[in-house]
Amino acid sequence: MNPFDDLSALVTAALGQLQAQGVLPEGQDLARVQVEPPRDAAHGDAATNAALILAKAAGAKPMDIAAALAVALEGAPEVDAAVAAAPGFVNLSMRRSFWLRRVPDILAAGALYGRSDQGGGQKVNVEFCSANPTGPLHVGHARGAVFGDALSSLLQHVGYEVTREYYINDGGAQIDTLARTIHHRYREALGMDVGPLPAGYYPLAELVPVAEAIARRDGDRWVMAPEEEWLEAFGQEAVQAMMRRIKGDLAALGIHHDVFSSERRLRSGGEVDAALARLDEQGLIYEGVLPAPKGKPIEDWEPTPQLLFRATAYGDDIDRPLKRSNGAWTYFAADLAYHFDKYERGFNAMIDVLGADHGGYVKRMQAGVRALSKEEARLDVMLCQLVKLMDGGQPLKMSKRAGRIVTLKDVVDEVGKDVFRFIMLTRKNDAALEFDLVKVKEQSKDNPVFYVQYAHARISSVFRNAAGEGIETGPPALMAADLDRLSDPLELALIRQAAGFPRIVTQAAEAREPHRIAFFLHELAGQFHALWTTGKERQELRFIVAEDAGLTAARLAMLAAVQTVLAAGLKLIGVEPVEEMH
């Protein structure tokens, strides 16, 4: 399916010939040999560095090997030309047929184009967007959400069995505050004069109906009741309400998690003890005193003995506390239990998508996973840099107190999920992303997502016109088209680009960089638009040629292939292809 796999096979075969001829020694390591598209199209369809890699071990000059390799490749099927180039590349040009037969490949594969089994069905757990249930999602959360979702799709496409997972942080002190906020609203709902919301409580509109419902259901029975009697129940009602909101926000982005795990259930279910026992048996837990932290001085710091995890045994900088001075497990202890739980559910590959402000957390968690799984499982952490929210070129500071929270829902309602998702993927995850509310709204026509969707829509338009002229446009007609009629360099370049999709998918998945899909689609759309406009200047390049049904069929097949790749790529990043713009 991937043309460059075919080309790699050609090069490997040619190298085998050279070995048989004694030009190259046997048993060379070919791992570093690459066959990739050259940056400069004038160098042909592909270039290999084989001669440069193998020269030293062979004790020969790179150019000599390259020359021999070029001769061997000249004899390979579908090779039009193979030439050695300084300092030792071999440039390959393929016959037209090599590229033309990608068109039926693409048409046959449809939305599955680019799929591979490189993952071998391995189970991967992708945890992303585990925002605290203490408020609606904001724009910063959404970056990790879009990234995690697109990465999951990408990994599925290359043959991993992916589980999208959300960790609900419903076990900490913040939930108690949430519960007290409910209690305050509850007394308010009963008509009591409760005064303004105390400092530190959550001024969330979502909590009011929750409190009102309790008031209707239970009357005043909790008003004077001691906190222990209602704290947990109120907290859980609040969490459920917030999670409904969060799930709704995510659904508006087209994101659906497979599994929601509760921190509270881990804590109460004895799983923390189980995980720590596992560490204890390896001698990785001890009672100790940590040195004073280096950074800002902490006023009430005093050296106290704590239960510690020996994270330094696995590369962390210091050992990490498991228990707080009040006796409760730390967040880290619960998270250890959570990741142990993932391991026990069969995940040896875990990916956590976190905000960059959690960067300091990575080493200890990776240490924990290695220890808990006894080196069987591996945790990768993808950090998403924070979103710099701008408002017409001015930085926008978000402040819960001032009520200036830009919620995800507000933005998505305004610009739509497709624009939002695409923008989130037009930056590498570890680079800061500038998100200007004004620009995104006002200049949405300049947004790259429209550029790509427009290409898709234009192709749909061609098919509508073709059908209107009575031209057969169904799959059988397209598959039967004589593609040899396609000969213009612009057409072949377009097919080459479309056929590059499987390679991009593979690389994006390996590098875990879904943004590469977005950039690829932009390029493909650009080549298509260029060809379209050329048809305005050169009549003979128009897609529908009234007097030549064979040529028209070939061009329609080509367009169908391009549209298929556009749709497949957009699907991977969760953006809708459209039939027409409006």
Next chain:
RNA sequence: GCGCCCGUAGCUCAGUAGGAUAGAGCGUCGGAUUCCUAAUCCGAAGGCCACAGGUUCGAAUCCUGUCGGGCGCACCA
């Protein structure tokens, strides 16, 4: 002070696991629409890839150091 991330065109950013003459969008300037959607296309200008060393056939990419920016640095999540 320590750790992680970033530094590429005026601006926002790519740069295909080290490849050949570093790219795109926006902005600026100049062109293209009887004709499949101009939400498009073509061209021009614009660069000491932060800086200095190193590794090698080859470095924006890897290593070391410096400068600049972001994030983090017991018992929060």
